[in-house]
Amino acid sequence: VAALPAYWVLRQFLPAPSSLEDWLVFYGSRVLSVTLVVVLAVAVFVQRVLRRVPASPFLSFWLFALLFATPFQVYARSFFSHAFVAALLFLSFTLATHDRGWMSAAAAGFLAAAAVATEYPVVLIALCLWIAVALRGPAARLAAFVAGAAVPALALAWYHARYFGGVFRFPPAASEDYSSLAGRGIVGVSWPSPRAVAGLFLDPAHGLLYFSPFMILWPIVAVIALRRLRRDPSLLVPALGPLLLLIAISGYAPPHWRGGWCLGPRYLIGGFLLVFWLFALSSPNGGEGRRKVALVAGVVYGACLLAISGSTYWMIPYEAWNP
Secondary structure (H helix, E strand, O other), rough: OHHHHHHHHHHOOOOOOOOOOOHHHHHHHHHHHHHHHHHHHHHHHHHHHHHHHOOOOOOOHHHHHHHHOOOOOHHHHHOOOHHHHHHHHHHHHHHHOOOOOOHHHHHHHHHHHHHHHHHHHHHHHHHHHHHHHHHHHHHHHHHHHHHHHHHHHHHHHHHHHHHHHOOOHHHHHOOOOOHHHHHHOEEEOOOOOOOHHHHHHOOOOOOOOHOOOOHHHHHHHHHHHOOOOOOOOOHHHHHHHHHHHHHHHHOOOOOOOOOHHHOOOOOOHHHHHHHHHHHHHOOOOOHHHHHHHHHHHHHHHOOOOOHHHHHOOOOOOOHOOOO
16 A cells, blocks of 8 residues: 555556566565655664764664664565564654654654554554653644544554454454464464563574574663663653564464564564664763673673574474464
8 A cells, every 4th residue: 555656656657567577666666665664764763863872883883783684674675564664663753752743743643553554563562652642742742643543543444344344353364374363362462472582582493583693682772771761751662662562472373483484573673673773872972881882792692692503402393383
């Protein structure tokens, strides 16, 4: 749906594609939708970090890590929703927490709801955004956020009612592979599993640390950020939102939980720009601080490599992920 305007423009100059092999129109549609929104979000990310931490010594490092040492860039140049959703959420976060007008609040609500309509699990991050707007006030701004979110929400409700028989009838319930799963818990999400949380990081089939060993720092930095909420209430969203997403994903056990196509780590990508926002803001400026960060990062990285190299013998059986 997000690519339809770009597709319409390109069709003014290109013939109708006869198959998926007619790649040019689809390539252009992806560049002018997914990639365009991601590039905009990354540009805003850099601008905002430099405004908050003008002499951030690790900004280049974290930006390089995000783009080339995580799956984020792969999905930013693919016709998939994951990096697109991350970009929508970060832009929503920026409008909700760094601008005061009601128009920015309405735009933030629209972007957050559009992200949820694209990938349902990020509703937890959208809830954190709603709380952040409510805490900042005034009530008119919260009303604007809700009004902006209502447009994608109503469209999604119509879609569910029209094609799946009810507003709260979710698409996975109509899937042959996922119908039994969708009956568990709340739309397939049941109690989180410590084994699943560990697996999201360390499992040899789909662990995030195979892509990005330094991601083990994520929960540590998030907890540290939560302790700074009194000084900066906006940290509620990037610190708590992705952690809640991690916990929710650990309670979701789809039948294809393995390899690069697994439905675990790739749905965490929706929170990656917020996670790296914390990384960039948490970098100390002093020389002593740099040495401490370098030491901690080196120790953690070494521990991750040891854990990953040993995890070949610590395989979580595939059956353990299926009820």
